[in-house]
Amino acid sequence: MIEIKHLSKTFQMKDGAVNALHDINLTIPDGSIYGIIGMSGAGKSTLVRCINLLERPTEGSVVIDGTAMETLSAAQLRERRRDITMIFQQFNLLMQRSCLKNICFPMELAGVKKADAEKRAKELLDVVGLPDKANAYPAQLSGGQKQRIAIARALATDPKVLLCDEATSALDPNTTHAILTLIKDINKKLGITVVVITHQMSVVEEICDQVAILDGGVVVEQGAVAEIFSNPKTAAAKRLVAPNGGSAARDLSSFAPDDHVVRVTFNGSSTAKPLVASLAAEKGILVSVLSADTRDLNGQCYGSMLLKLPADVEQAKQAAAYMRGQPGVTVEEVTGE
């Protein structure tokens, strides 16, 4: 179990102190996949580096399985880091070593015999699905393959915790999905606790059990993923759940001045009832969708749509009133220039 207690981190810069993290309190249960999500600059990378003490917290404590990390001596800390390994956005492989030797590297550091290390490395190449790349060099691999080698390297010392620092941010969507599937597999099979740092909601949605939302160096919300997503309370959470600030982006100048346009915002309304279709079926009023940016979270809809209502004022009023009457839906007029 990882317990982060009242953790703060302040960087001393030339032009004053920067408060990167402020009074963070998190508990990451064993065997879970825990997401830490936030926009760039929210402090997520600093937070994950505080877990293995690549960054030393200014205040507070990181307790892993009962040991307060900041109390360890340099040698004890190095020993402990074999249990808490890390993968990176830029993979950080040794470019002058073959894949096999890259995977052997942490074992070499720990003093494992060469023959044993190579045997284990070969097993790990199988685990990550690249058994034929033992003698290839990182420069010969694609991004996804590099991250697989990095994962194999991170597993070499049988860690208890795997920290993923934006591990899929440099990969395309298909590769991201494949890498996330691999991480989930590893979590299931080996019971390794995984901490996922990301700015992508889709990553959290896909693999995390629990999530903490970091905004401006503060945890603004934390809990089960389904719960946070279906009921985001804070502005930061809503921004992440419904990107573009919940407003479907559309160049307003493209509307004709007499168009009657409304923005319909869904805040956890049921997706079981199709709003636009039921408006047509029940009231006989036809509206057109100009743009929509919504997402479905456990049967609840978040996001917004821009709808063009009929030119007829009476019909438009009726349509707006009908939609306002639906739970979790707000309707606001959008006026052109």
Add this chain to the structure above:
Amino acid sequence: MSIADYGFAIWETFYVTALSTAFALVLGLPLGVLLVAGDKDGVLPLPSWLMHILNIVINILRSVPFLILMICVFPLTRAIVGTTVGTKATIVPLVVAAFPFVARLVETSLRELDEGVVEAAQSMGATPFQIITKVMIPECLPGLISSMTTALTTILGYSAMSGVIGGGGLGKIALSYGYYRYQTDIMIVCVVLLVLMVQVFQSVGTWWANKSDKRLRK
């Protein structure tokens, strides 16, 4: 001047250059590593006053003209070699002149390493010494080989100057026959031979650096 005389001169130049480069590397490599690792953000931060002193000493040694440096280190040369004249005696001033230069070259090569790789090694529990020997130097090896080639060719040029204090080699022949006795043809032959030596060293160095660079394998 017979062919054998030229042959011996080439050998003398080669051996002075190679030995001086080797000794300069022995001193310059650790010093260059220290300049990078001892930085406040390095893997083995040293007190900043110490880093200041190191930098100042290196800059002073690098700014003294080689001709003057040769004479300045006479006491050191006498203490180590027992004499201040002759081919062996030129190795001492060559090393003194070259090791700060090598240290700077090593420093420049090592600074090209991506910090993320060092961070990754730290996250795996590597000691500072392991990071230096297993990450920094091996990862920068192609750059270091190129730097050493530069050092070798520069030292070759310096070694030709050491004819002034009685050092042997092509430089001495060029100076004593070509310059003092107006035998321009001999001087030209020596210069051509020196140019050829530089060409050979540079080609071998470049080939080796490329061959060792696994990033270039496609």
